[in-house]
Amino acid sequence: MSSCSQGQIPVDQAVAVIENLNQAREGANQLKDLLKDIIKSKPTAGKIMDEIIEKLSSSLSKLECCKAASDPGPTVRGGSLCSDDRRSEISSGKRKAMPIPISDGRGANRRRSQASPGKTVISETLEDGRVWRKYGQKRIQSSSHDRSYFRCTHKHDQNCQATRQVQKSEEDPSKYNITYIGEHTCRDPSIFHQIIDMPDTKETSNSFLISFGQTSYNNHMKTIRQETQVQMPMPSSLQSAGTQDCSEEVLSNLTPGSSPADCFMLGDELAALVGPTCHALNVGSIRDQHDMGSSLHSSPRSIEMGFMPNSFAQLDQDYMLFGFDKEDDDFPTT
DNA sequence: TTGATTTGACCGGT
């Protein structure tokens, strides 16, 4: 049985969905074009259209990846999943003095095939909601600006193959041309926002959010269905005393600018705060469930904790997320 | 101390 790598959607259905999404995106683009005069006077309308198109594109790319994953095809990097695990072999000293045997993988397909140019976007910011790690920078012949190379932070811990290339725009150096290559296969909590953004999808029907903060979590959170959201003031004891321990099985999902010290333990106090309003959450027992995947994501503006029973593969089911704003600004959208 | 960035070297494709 051929199915997507997440084991959720049969490929034949995925193909049909891709077809529908393509038509929907095409229609949205046409609609945007037709409404361009209205969009000029009401930029919000244009923004909404852009978001719709973006969501469709995002869903499409995920499904395309899903479909591609089911087809036998060339591997991205010579089929080696651990091609750069050579650090342990080169213990110390200059690399120049260390001849590398062909058999260790260095002779493998090191350069990515140019047959897959990736998806290029122009952005004023490098932020896109993902956590990237820079691994190189090169002066490019055809450009006056250097090109920077980023890989997903979770390349090693989750074998995520996503990379991006960032280059300042030739036309407008204040903007960046960002080329995304490969799909994220990691489960970065940043994508929780994308899930939360889609209140009508199946994904959120089983998700829960507790948001602490002086104001609503942000505009994203306003879209969450009422029955799965609990708003409450930030407990003072969590602001201070609760920050010293981080014994959860926390993945390295911290965004730049954050620190491990931002993590905190959710305890019985929170369970008491949640109370019967959110009886589906057995907060007191969460930290005792060792087979539960959990992750923590923090940024200068918010802290989120996600808990997924059993494995990341079941992200869509019984997913729980906690978060609160440190400030009452809108959460950065990317 | 640990994780991220820098930067020259290495390597494969053209």
Added chain:
DNA sequence: ACCGGTCAAATCAA
């Protein structure tokens, strides 16, 4: 041989 993508030691920063 050249170009561009990636590696990894050195360095930086928190």
